[in-house]
Amino acid sequence: MKNFWLNMPTEIFFGKNQIEVLGKQLKKENVKSVLLVYGKGSIKRSGLYDKIISLLAENSIKVTELPGIDPNPRISSVAKGAELCRENKIDFIIAAGAGSVIDCSKAIAAARYYNGDPWDFFIRRTSVKKALPLCAVLTLAATGSEMNGGCVLTNEKTLEKLPMGSVRLKPRFSILDPVYTFTLPKNQTIAGIADMMSHVFEQYFSYPDASLQDHMSEAVLKTVIENAPVVVAEPENYEARADIMWAGTVALNGLLELGKEGDWATHMIEHELSAKYDITHGVGLAILTPNWMKHVLDEKNCYKFAAYGRNVWNITEKDDMKAALQAIEKTSEFFKSIGLPQKLSEIGIDGSRFDEMAESALKNSRIGTFKELNKEDIVEIYRMSL
Amino acid sequence: MKNFWLNMPTEIFFGKNQIEVLGKQLKKENVKSVLLVYGKGSIKRSGLYDKIISLLAENSIKVTELPGIDPNPRISSVAKGAELCRENKIDFIIAAGAGSVIDCSKAIAAARYYNGDPWDFFIRRTSVKKALPLCAVLTLAATGSEMNGGCVLTNEKTLEKLPMGSVRLKPRFSILDPVYTFTLPKNQTIAGIADMMSHVFEQYFSYPDASLQDHMSEAVLKTVIENAPVVVAEPENYEARADIMWAGTVALNGLLELGKEGDWATHMIEHELSAKYDITHGVGLAILTPNWMKHVLDEKNCYKFAAYGRNVWNITEKDDMKAALQAIEKTSEFFKSIGLPQKLSEIGIDGSRFDEMAESALKNSRIGTFKELNKEDIVEIYRMSL
Numbered sequence: 033m034k035n036f037w038l039n040m041p042t043e044i045f046f047g048k049n050q051i052e053v054l055g056k057q058l059k060k061e062n063v064k065s066v067l068l069v070y071g072k073g074s075i076k077r078s079g080l081y082d083k084i085i086s087l088l089a090e091n092s093i094k095v096t097e098l099p100g101i102d103p104n105p106r107i108s109s110v111a112k113g114a115e116l117c118r119e120n121k122i123d124f125i126i127a128a129g130a131g132s133v134i135d136c137s138k139a140i141a142a143a144r145y146y147n148g149d150p151w152d153f154f155i156r157r158t159s160v161k162k163a164l165p166l167c168a169v170l171t172l173a174a175t176g177s178e179m180n181g182g183c184v185l186t187n188e189k190t191l192e193k194l195p196m197g198s199v200r201l202k203p204r205f206s207i208l209d210p211v212y213t214f215t216l217p218k219n220q221t222i223a224g225i226a227d228m229m230s231h232v233f234e235q236y237f238s239y240p241d242a243s244l245q246d247h248m249s250e251a252v253l254k255t256v257i258e259n260a261p262v263v264v265a266e267p268e269n270y271e272a273r274a275d276i277m278w279a280g281t282v283a284l285n286g287l288l289e290l291g292k293e294g295d296w297a298t299h300m301i302e303h304e305l306s307a308k309y310d311i312t313h314g315v316g317l318a319i320l321t322p323n324w325m326k327h328v329l330d331e332k333n334c335y336k337f338a339a340y341g342r343n344v345w346n347i348t349e350k351d352d353m354k355a356a357l358q359a360i361e362k363t364s365e366f367f368k369s370i371g372l373p374q375k376l377s378e379i380g381i382d383g384s385r386f387d388e389m390a391e392s393a394l395k396n397s398r399i400g401t402f403k404e405l406n407k408e409d410i411v412e413i414y415r416m417s418l
Numbered sequence: 419m420k421n422f423w424l425n426m427p428t429e430i431f432f433g434k435n436q437i438e439v440l441g442k443q444l445k446k447e448n449v450k451s452v453l454l455v456y457g458k459g460s461i462k463r464s465g466l467y468d469k470i471i472s473l474l475a476e477n478s479i480k481v482t483e484l485p486g487i488d489p490n491p492r493i494s495s496v497a498k499g500a501e502l503c504r505e506n507k508i509d510f511i512i513a514a515g516a517g518s519v520i521d522c523s524k525a526i527a528a529a530r531y532y533n534g535d536p537w538d539f540f541i542r543r544t545s546v547k548k549a550l551p552l553c554a555v556l557t558l559a560a561t562g563s564e565m566n567g568g569c570v571l572t573n574e575k576t577l578e579k580l581p582m583g584s585v586r587l588k589p590r591f592s593i594l595d596p597v598y599t600f601t602l603p604k605n606q607t608i609a610g611i612a613d614m615m616s617h618v619f620e621q622y623f624s625y626p627d628a629s630l631q632d633h634m635s636e637a638v639l640k641t642v643i644e645n646a647p648v649v650v651a652e653p654e655n656y657e658a659r660a661d662i663m664w665a666g667t668v669a670l671n672g673l674l675e676l677g678k679e680g681d682w683a684t685h686m687i688e689h690e691l692s693a694k695y696d697i698t699h700g701v702g703l704a705i706l707t708p709n710w711m712k713h714v715l716d717e718k719n720c721y722k723f724a725a726y727g728r729n730v731w732n733i734t735e736k737d738d739m740k741a742a743l744q745a746i747e748k749t750s751e752f753f754k755s756i757g758l759p760q761k762l763s764e765i766g767i768d769g770s771r772f773d774e775m776a777e778s779a780l781k782n783s784r785i786g787t788f789k790e791l792n793k794e795d796i797v798e799i800y801r802m803s804l
Contacts, residue, residue, distance in 0.1 A: 037430065041421065042425075047419070047420065048421060242661070243641045243645060243666050244638065247637030247638075251634045255633055274677075279630050282634075
């Protein structure tokens with residue numbers, strides 16, 4: 033285990049009707065004027081928007097709104113949000129929505145105090161020195177953004193999609209009510225499930241091994257695998273929605289990566305697909321993951337895929353390489369069983385831009401720590417996914 | 419899953435030489451005058467005491483010392499520590515030692531601002547409204563006190579041992595360097611292992627079931643079971659010591675009990691043994707735990723013991739009751755294999771005070787949520803443990 037620092041300041045209010053704490057929490061923070069960031073209007077249809085507005089009114093907190101955040105959130109929304117914060121003396125941001133809304137809100141929180149182009153945070157031209165405080169009201173179990181300091185934005189001009197992060201961007205608190213996820217369309221539910229599982233894989237398949245962190249990763253995967261078919265069949269099953277929601281948070285709140293160096297290759301090469309084709313991130317991950325596994329598997333690392341197979345899928349095969357291959361097959365079958373696409377061609381992507389995307393992926397950093405990927409590796413993983 | 423609130427403010431600095439952050443962290447808190455609380459001198463033999471003193475001197479922080487804290491810490495030490503805090507204008511407490519030292523420091527932190535008898539916190543006559551901030555420098559993997567707000571103290575006059583807790587008593591930060599545990603005597607190492615496993619059992623065998631929390635409990639148990647024989651055989655194995663140390667923290671930092679109502683019966687009836695006979699808490703737990711399991715096991719709850727057996731011990735038995743009995747047997751065998759006593763008679767305890775202890779255990783609260791225990795149940799568990 034490598035040395036680590038754990039800092040988990042985000043308070044979590046989990047369960048039915050936890051939205052009721054919002055006013056009290058904002059009062060504790062002495063908030064006067066909030067920016068309410070949300071997406072395409074699902075919070076209006078569900079009644080969450082009205083609830084938030086009434087809680088803010090009860091507490092005499094001024095509201096400025098930034099609606100319309102895209103599923104792959106754009107850097108132009110960040111510039112717009114930062115401007116609204118300056119104009120309206122915003123002292124707190126409420127991100128009400130899925131990971132895209134929370135990520136965009138984090139970037140706004142940082143951009144508020146930066147006079148240059150917000151994209152500078154993502155191309156490492158600057159770092160977050162100060163940020164507005166924020167909270168999340170989560171409506172989709174997927175990204176884990178509700179309890180970490182990371183965000184991923186898309187530059188719609190350059191068609192790049194890049195991550196950045198800071199402890200200063202960790203939400204002050206997040207409200208997680210599984211009931212908000214009852215009305216999600218199935219395609220969003222299952223894309224979220226692929227996203228959280230991918231987060232676990234990126235941290236589990238990494239060095240050094242760490243006994244507790246790796247067993248906890250297996251625990252998250254088992255929880256997701258047990259509950260995913262239930263939420264697909266019974267979208268209003270509270271217990272299963274709650275288990276999935278909490279699994280999504282733990283999958284990326286830092287606990288699984290302590291003392292390890294995550295791989296994140298699949299995410300980096302998926303971001304190219306989302307940036308170029310505006311596809312759903314979780315769908316891209318579900319397609320790429322089994323092919324990443326097959327491509328990187330070798331004699332040296334097969335013990336880890338075998339451990340995954342035995343501890344998560346109860347595979348009894350004694351030979352590590354055989355158990356590893358069975359585990360990868362189980363992963364594919366699982367994604368298929370809950371209705372996720374298996375191939376890029378199913379979602380309208382052909383091979384015409386593989387070279388360009390591989391080059392772009394490698395432009396800003398090296399890719400992969402469990403096994404480093406060069407351009408040929410990335411193109412091959414795309415090709416296997418066609 | 420019940421609704422829950424997660425609040426985890428304690429920062430963790432984990433790994434080799436992390437003590438070096440101490441001065442910087444205290445400076446960040448603007449500390450001028452600390453109370454250094456420690457035990458019977460092991461931190462002097464290991465060099466940790468000298469290191470702390472030199473870091474404080476480098477940062478011009480005044481030190482008042484409270485040495486000599488007992489393994490079952492006494493309420494008289496709390497009164498003494500609170501008095502030292504008032505006299506010396508202490509603004510921060512450093513607890514350097516095992517759980518006993520950290521627990522005592524928490525009670526001092528609370529008692530500093532309370533003019534009555536500090537035992538009042540433990541008999542629920544008052545609650546913690548204000549407390550001095552504190553940090554822990556951990557030297558024994560066991561209690562998890564380094565990342566939670568609880569403490570257990572002994573009243574040496576009444577021979578009671580009781581818990582209390584508050585979010586205000588969570589350490590600001592804790593320093594966890596596995597190297598400090600290299601020189602522990604074997605009996606302390608294994609008692610710590612029994613303690614952390616018992617913490618997991620108290621939360622795992624509880625209602626309602628919660629998929630992720632329960633699988634994470636299994637993850638902690640697997641980590642401990644895999645690494646315990648290694649630290650017993652190779653006390654200076656860094657990786658195994660690190661895995662055990664982190665498991666001890668996660669076992670009781672709140673994550674495993676989220677949305678559940680822990681049982682804690684075994685702890686409550688062990689506290690009577692520690693209070694009356696001043697035995698090592700972990701040893702008492704190791705003796706009682708398998709007998710508590712056997713006593714509460716029934717047709718309704720055997721599914722949970724069976725899940726424990728299958729997921730932690732790889733038991734393949736299909737019948738729940740049979741799998742449950744095998745799992746309990748495995749638990750006994752494991753404690754024995756690492757050298758823990760199996761019977762109260764081995765540690766000089768006879769049956770003469772069982773009635774008195776059972777009555778005392780029930781004096782302050784009901785015992786057990788997984789299965790509530792009455793006086794006869796408690797006496798029976800003691801008797802089975804003789």
